Amino acid sequence: MTVSSLDVVGLGNAIVDVIAHAEESFLEQRGLNKGAMTLIDAEQAETLYAAMGPGIEASGGSAANTMAGIASLGGQPAFFGKVSDDQLGAVFAHDIRSIGVVFDGTPADDAAPTGRCLVLVTPDAQRTMQTFLGAAAQLGPDDIEENTVRAAQYVYLEGYLWDPPAAKQAFIKAAEIAHDAGRKVALSLSDPFCVDRHRAEFRDLVDGHIDVLFANEEEIKSLYETQNFDAALQQVRGKCEIAALTRSEKGSVVVAGDEVHVIDPAAVDKVVDTTGAGDLYAAGFLYGLTHGYGLAQAGKIAGICAAEVITHMGARPEVSLQELVKSKVG
């Protein structure tokens, strides 16, 4: 990558989503963990794919969705992630570049195919995700280009990276480069079960190693093992510079030391598929932070972006977020 200045560089699992409708009973019969992201192996992926209904394929991956959102807002993002030299890898690379994200990842040259996430959308618009990481799990420290990280105001890391060991090393390397260069580090907790898997390490990260934390209500409650949102809020306050906590239809709360903003949700006509809501919230918020907006305004932009992505299938914006935000915020 040859970039002189970037707003945000994201690190994440490079995934193509396979999105299909499913009844509640389909999840129950298979013991799937509704609303969560579960890692599965190639064989499980094949079995589930055979059982599920017709789907649509769309580029996904949590941090990649966030970078796509920043590009749609008119920002300058880059992305590190690993795809294979196959059709879905070409789809992933096309989609992320065509929306304006800098993505140079050389395809993995061994056998693992491009990662995919089988997304089952139930009639209540909730999404349940089963991920086969494939090539995404091969992201490692060697894939992190120092100059790119140094060129970005923020490095953005998805908690999911803590699952594959090499990706975790890439995560740590990127965070160290960023802090050495006087840049900021942002983290998304990704998923309450991901927090379950890595609670102690995530708590340590949040306490002094992260500048901006993104978490939804379930994730932050899981991190501090409490059933009470406010209790979790009090715990996280002061640990990182900024925590942006999302609460679905209740909006979000942004905490930064003494500053606390309770932000109403943006209006939504009809929720179709909640996939990508958190990813796009992070996109709006990071865009706001890197473009001179205050915390309340950044939270408002974030809510508008999240509201757009839940009105349709798929985890990336279908309209120009730059124009959408301009029409609502000015």
Added chain:
Amino acid sequence: MTVSSLDVVGLGNAIVDVIAHAEESFLEQRGLNKGAMTLIDAEQAETLYAAMGPGIEASGGSAANTMAGIASLGGQPAFFGKVSDDQLGAVFAHDIRSIGVVFDGTPADDAAPTGRCLVLVTPDAQRTMQTFLGAAAQLGPDDIEENTVRAAQYVYLEGYLWDPPAAKQAFIKAAEIAHDAGRKVALSLSDPFCVDRHRAEFRDLVDGHIDVLFANEEEIKSLYETQNFDAALQQVRGKCEIAALTRSEKGSVVVAGDEVHVIDPAAVDKVVDTTGAGDLYAAGFLYGLTHGYGLAQAGKIAGICAAEVITHMGARPEVSLQELVKSKVG
């Protein structure tokens, strides 16, 4: 295939759609033929794909969409079409089988990848299609299983098959088997430019070799080289047993000898993407014909199916058409 009785067996290009939003200016700059399907080669497909925005991938192909619609209505369809042994071929096979269409096509074993159609949806919801046929063009007479055709009440042929020479031979073979077995043959004219390419042969087909014809207003006017819908209607009347002529927001007209039905369109809240409207009209109509409905009722069911598919991106139904039709027709 081991099937004892089928409603309809479809023959068509097996295609995965890559659907993206595009501005009018994008089409103009590239001289793309708005609203039409244009065949492109591998190199053109690569160039256009690189220039277009992020997309979603969804199984498509005109006749394949129609068979998917019949399955969604609760009918018994099968499909003949050619995919490659690659990821998009697996996606195509999964989607069509998982909705309930019998599909046994052995993947093509040479180098052509699974065919794809780059669909550009403009802000007015019109779709402009550029198709790289790939493996689809390798469908030939050897792929047509006589027993399957004999088992189906109708064989349904898309006009697009007239483009690749081997597929045209497959088309003719299937039609001959069907008629020898006392079955019916239905044809969709597919596209006004497809009619331009094959006008004389299509006129000959329609005049005595086809039982049911599907055409939209532009196609039937192109077939008879007239600017007047009613003039085209008078021309086609009596040539084939039934002609179902669709007119977008004006509904459709069904002509069968002395019988003529002018059918109002189904209500649509908001048109998002017109891809698949004609395909799903044909699905509803053929379902009606094979399930004891009269022509007017079959046309009404057809309109309901077409109305569903244009309210979202992609050319296959997102809801159970069986339940939708039950709620509207009873």
